[in-house]
Amino acid sequence: MDFNFLNTRGFHWYGYDIIENKFLDLSAVEPDGVGAATVQIVSIQKDEKNNLLYGMSVPENRLLRYDIAGSETTILGSPVEWSDFVYTNRFMWVDSRGRVYISAGSARAQWKRGESPDIFNNIWYYDPESGFGQLDDFPLQGPNAMEVGQWDRANEILYTADDQGNIYRFVDADGSWSFIGKPNFIGVEGTPKIWVFQLSADGEKIYMGVSDTSSPNAIWEYDIASGQASELAKISDLDNVSATQQFITGYDSWDSRGSFYISSFTMYNDVNVYMLGVDPVRIKASNDPDFMLIEVGAQTNDAGVRLSRTGTTTESLEVLYEVSLYDANDSRLNKLLGESVIAQGQSSVELTLESLTPSLSSGFSRAEFSIVPDGNDYVIGNAYKFDLTIP
Known part of the structure; x- marks a missing residue:
């Protein structure tokens, strides 16, 4: 997190045409052919109702908005209280009223920058009418930005988590926020990175991935009602090649057949990313003799x-x-x-x-x-x- 981003050209917004099966460079018609000069974004979110895209830049934590119909990017900025370069949220969300929810900060030594709890121990927002603001009634379990998340299939309840595994619930109807728990990953050494987060369609389970510890990378099943967690499978049980990599990541990536998809990778080792499909129901039926495959x-x-x-x-x-x-x-x-x-x-x-x-x-x-x-x-x-x- 330094000023090297100033030496870059800038990022591009992309679209994907499902019927034509091709990517579209949406920024090609913008000034200099980029979304914004020297800016790099690390998370994006859509506002389907208003036909907008939002992105958060790294390391500046500036919020950007892309008007899809007008093919125009606007840099909205960040809360004035957010100073210095701190860890950028990898997940943000937009509610049915068009408000964008953002966060920043990290308690991990590798990314921690002395974040003030008064500023970063809460969710913040951007409202198109009133601008940025802090939500004191959206407290966090420490200054950790949201890393992953997924709406239920009706887009009424959102589950999101930081990379420590603290899970939160947002209810769109009344705009309420609550902390629902943190899984106990029994037997996992250290503090794993939680970069995999997949909510089952029935809204009862969250499949979470643990990685970057001395313990094997694995997928865990978290039962929302009971707060209990159990290991579903080690990555080595699913694919030996993918298991050689350091990290696993992926959220809200289900297909229509009941599998979700994650990537397995290591930084700077000249090895390409591996994509892995996971069908949790078939894994449970394979591992548990009492679980009948239906x-x-x-x-x-x-x-x-x-x-x-x-x-x-x-x-x-x-x-x-x-x-x-x-x-x-x-x-x-x-x-x-x-x-x-x-x-x-x-x-x-x-x-x-x-x-x-x-x-x-x-x-x-x-x-x-x-x-x-x-x-x-x-x-x-x-x-x-x-x-x-x-x-």
Whole structure:
């Protein structure tokens, strides 16, 4: 964290065109072809409602805003109380009201810069109307910037953590904040870096990665309700090559099949980054003889959809799903979230079209149903996504 950034040209905003499968250099049309001269950003966040991107620079901790429609970057600055170069948040978030939540600082000796607790032991914010401010009712467990985080699938509750493993909950509806705990990584030496953070779709588990200690890098499962943590798998159990690297990182990176993805790397060793996919449900079924692997599938019929499961029926099973609505150009207009329960002793449940699409409006061209793997109790089969026939 020094002034070497002044010798750089500047960063670029990029977009990704899913249909064309290509990256777009959004900054190519900006002055000098960069987002901002000599500025480098280390974290970004989107404001979908207002069509904006936000970024935080390192080491200056300046907040930047990119207007997607206008192709323009604005340097918003930082709170006047933030002096010197301190550790920059790797995760920040935007609420439904357009307020951006930021943090800075580190208690680790390698990055600590004498941060004042009065300034950095709280979350701060940027409001487009009023500017920067400190949130005294958003206390932290020490001056540690947020490192990782993920919203629940309804974008109503956010879970976030610093790199020490302190976990917090933010509720969007009332803007409330709470500390929910810190996992006890039993047997792990030292203070690992927590750079992996994956919230299960059912909102019950957080899969966290521990790395950069004398103990093997590993993925742990944290139960939110009980506060208990248990080791899911060592990286060496999943892939011997990835396990040779020093760090693991990755948050909010689930695919549609129930796996999340992390990277494994070491700085300055001339070895490329390894990408590793992790399916926590299949790992639990492989490691625990008492954990029965359940596969959920779906079939469409004239009345609606039948959800079915394999394996044991001794307990009821909550199944998550979503219905996506698309226009004639195949652009998604809306996504309806749902859940259903396959009752104890039953292997299937019927969903009517009325229950799947209770408030459909005109203007959509097709409706696509898909099962959502919950990342905790079940996996999905090959028949999990199809178009609904709407009369």
